[in-house]
Amino acid sequence: MPTDITIQEIASHVGQTVRLKGWLYAKTGKGKLQFLRLRDGSGIIQAVAFRPELGEEKFNLIKELGQESSLIVTGSVRQDERAPGVPGGYELSVTDVEVLQNVVGYPITPKEHGVEFLMQNRHLWIRSSQQWAILRVRAVVKRAIIDFLDSRGFLNIDTPIITPSAAEGTSTLFTVDYFEEEAYLAQTGQLYNEANIMAFSKVYCFGPTFRAEKSKTRRHLAEFWMVEPEIAFCDLDGLMELEEQFVSAVVQTALQKCRPELQLLERDLTALERVQAPFPRISYDEAIERVQAIRDATDDPELKELLAIEWGDDFGSPHETELTRQFDRPVFVYGYPSAVKAFYMEPWPGRPEVCKSVDLLAPEGYGEIIGGSERMSDPQLLVSAIERHQLPLQHYQWYVDLRQYGSVPHSGFGLGLERTVAWICGIHHVRETSPYPRTLKWMYP
Ligand code: 4AD
Ligand code: MG
Numbered sequence: 001m002p003t004d005i006t007i008q009e010i011a012s013h014v015g016q017t018v019r020l021k022g023w024l025y026a027k028t029g030k031g032k033l034q035f036l037r038l039r040d041g042s043g044i045i046q047a048v049a050f051r052p053e054l055g056e057e058k059f060n061l062i063k064e065l066g067q068e069s070s071l072i073v074t075g076s077v078r079q080d081e082r083a084p085g086v087p088g089g090y091e092l093s094v095t096d097v098e099v100l101q102n103v104v105g106y107p108i109t110p111k112e113h114g115v116e117f118l119m120q121n122r123h124l125w126i127r128s129s130q131q132w133a134i135l136r137v138r139a140v141v142k143r144a145i146i147d148f149l150d151s152r153g154f155l156n157i158d159t160p161i162i163t164p165s166a167a168e169g170t171s172t173l174f175t176v177d178y179f180e181e182e183a184y185l186a187q188t189g190q191l192y193n194e195a196n197i198m199a200f201s202k203v204y205c206f207g208p209t210f211r212a213e214k215s216k217t218r219r220h221l222a223e224f225w226m227v228e229p230e231i232a233f234c235d236l237d238g239l240m241e242l243e244e245q246f247v248s249a250v251v252q253t254a255l256q257k258c259r260p261e262l263q264l265l266e267r268d269l270t271a272l273e274r275v276q277a278p279f280p281r282i283s284y285d286e287a288i289e290r291v292q293a294i295r296d297a298t299d300d301p302e303l304k305e306l307l308a309i310e311w312g313d314d315f316g317s318p319h320e321t322e323l324t325r326q327f328d329r330p331v332f333v334y335g336y337p338s339a340v341k342a343f344y345m346e347p348w349p350g351r352p353e354v355c356k357s358v359d360l361l362a363p364e365g366y367g368e369i370i371g372g373s374e375r376m377s378d379p380q381l382l383v384s385a386i387e388r389h390q391l392p393l394q395h396y397q398w399y400v401d402l403r404q405y406g407s408v409p410h411s412g413f414g415l416g417l418e419r420t421v422a423w424i425c426g427i428h429h430v431r432e433t434s435p436y437p438r439t440l441k442w443m444y445p
Pocket of ligand 1: 167168187188189190211213219220221222224226228229368369370371372373412413414415416417418419430
């Protein structure tokens, strides 16, 4: 009896007869040979059917199979360096085949399809090798994030998804009818994390996050996953140190565990190998000067217009894209004007118009993957910030309380999973890093 195995276990079955259960990804052939690309969810392998070996009837059955037919294939495993697949280097010589369903007219063919069509068929598109590879990388990145934080003594505490108040600006709130009271989907778990560190010292939440983003950029989703570590007794420098170790560890783990997937995606692996702490740190002031210099130097009138910026403005995607092209690893930009950041950030000592915020921008034009800051620790200062932002104080009373009962300097950050995976995979748009992306335009399937 052949052993049932999965493709990812193939390396330990060379020379044996095995059975694989999966789907036909592609097929070519001529004369007495048929080459099947078989996928089983764990990998992709080439299976070779040879008419004299398989017999007329089974060989003809294979010849008729359409893309995405479901099958059980028996064969012997051969090692062959040139064999394509994930993991590459192995091939199956087919000795038997059982067809569960022969498919006619699978809509996603190897030809190029438009993104509209592919998004409409997202439930099928995830079977395509690139999408499959991206979502596998996503799973590994998620695990690497959790492993890193757990190993550093962080406690995972979940924060609510239905909340009474805004934390990251009122323009991107999704409202919920909460028993006839207006509530919102969480934009962040941060405010709750700040309560949690006073009980547990180092915590993180990691879950779905919602922003009613009206923007159509390649970086914005309406639903995305964010991991948010928060640390008591930590200042801005301590935060940057943690972030660079965290991001380096996550990228190096992805490189180590997802090499075949990243190769399938044709990712430049040397760019990822360079992602090692420490990362360069520049002030917002310097970043503005750098962007202005790029703007002044360009001959492209369109780019010149896109890069228009003055001190006090927030960076948009084009600014971040051009700025990060100057670095070969992620770069910290710290000390933004308080006016463009959330209400809870600690002012810069002696420069109240600036705050102790830090964004981490990924290289190769990817831009912001982390937003974070040292938090305001003084209760009076916090109350005036809440009032200045015209937020209803009664919803934040519990948050002010934290500054009244054992306030300490503390800091934290949020890393967007989809933007991080897009950068690691080297793909253009974040929508492909989410199994079922929610954007201004898409909520189906
Ligand atoms: O910079 P943001 O808005 O920061 C916060 O929410 C803080 N409360 C985090 C904290 O300090 N605990 O968001 C953090 C990150 C961004 O850098 C980005 O990677 C991701 O979340 N992000 C988005 N990703 C996809 N689509 C969107 N609409 C996103 N908005 C933010
Ligand atoms: Mg931000």
